Amino acid sequence: MRLFDAEFWKLVSDKSLAAIYITDENGKVLYVNDIVVRATGYTKEEIYRMESIFDLSHPEDREDLIRRFREVSGAEPLFYESRYITKDGRERWVWGYTVAVEFAGQKFIIGNWIDVTRAKKLEQRLKESEEFYKTLVEDSLTPIYLIQDGVMVYVNRAFEDATGYRREEIIGKSPFFIIHPEDREIVQKRYLEREKGLRETETYSWRIITKSGDVRWVTARPGKVTYRGKPAVAATAIDTTEIYLLTEELKRRGEYLAFLNKVMRHDIANAITAIRISIEMVMESPERAKKMLPLAMKKADYIIKLINDSRELEKALEELKPVNLADIVRELLEVYRDNDISAKIEDVVVMANEGIRTVINNIIHNALVHGRSGVKVEVCSNEKNGIVRVSDLGDGIPDELKDKIFEEGFTTGEGTGLGLYIARKIVEIYGGKIEVKDNVPKGCIFEIIIPKN
The missing domain is CATH 1.10.287 (Helix Hairpins)
Incomplete structure (x- = not known):
């Protein structure tokens, strides 16, 4: 089975434990997965007949949800907390993630939600009696933490399990070293504002780095509380990496x-x-x-x-697997054995698929066509990445064109203008990048950089 088959991905979506829905830009429901049916009590046919997805929402939340959904764009996903009413009249709380996508000239909304009714009730009751609910908090399946004066004063067992850190490694220390460096500034800024009473309780997501080095996405709802007579910030969180x-x-x-x-x-x-x-x-x-x-x-x-x-x-949409870049390059150099190419190759394993062969072949071919002679191919690595470096002694690429050559449709007059564009797209799928720089004394150097296995 190929992982990009539509039927496979529909099955993945249908059987997901998170609720998934797709609407048009007006909120008309085009698709819901099985968990939405189980959660709401409505059949898919009943939901598809509804005027919009907002017919499921709590009447008190509906107007605000409609306003916020209209503001969703492809660049800025929406994280939200809301309530919905089941077919039998029960009120349930959810945390949702919604993003807009464009396809075939139309705008669609892809959304996910997780039922957090249990966590919401726990959050509300935490304010009533710290001691009474401490046992419930400690045994919660949802990570919970409490920060005061910039240091962590409490984490439950689920927090330890989620981060890999024991509480003795966390308590009494600034918790922000766990936050991904790219998200750290904004998370710390919001914490300080919230503890000072300048920011309301909200739901948003960021990345953490676990003790083992894994990057995980979490969605949390931090809010200001009073703990032992002083302001603090308490939050429940959930791992939303898979979503x-x-x-x-x-x-x-x-x-x-x-x-x-x-x-x-x-x-x-x-x-x-x-x-x-x-x-x-x-x-x-x-x-x-x-x-x-x-x-x-x-x-x-x-x-x-x-x-x-x-x-x-x-x-490039096939399943990623360990690939030795050296093997790919050696096979391609055999194809180009009649050309003037020198090589320096070391074994480097990265996470990729057969698409990487297309990328490397495209770069080597371009070097031979435009560089004409003195083409050199290297395979090496640094601490995090595998690198394929292709250099030539041709006329080089002007600085003003170095970025444009990877744009869709850019061409010097021959070809479709898609070769380097596709190469960049494939490498980005692997979490890598392609860079081009000047060679010395002349020509240019292309570097294909892909995270190691």
């Missing part, structure tokens, strides 16, 4: 399908139109055949190249 990854995967696949849609509907359609016009002109005037048939053949070759280019991007 985040699933949402990103759905978004990435949506972008890929949109890309294929553009290629098939726009570029190929235009090329076919040109071929048809050429044939009609030849039929009307056979003496034009010598001029028009080569043009038609050129457009046909262009279509074939477009299809091949889009197929290469498809390879």
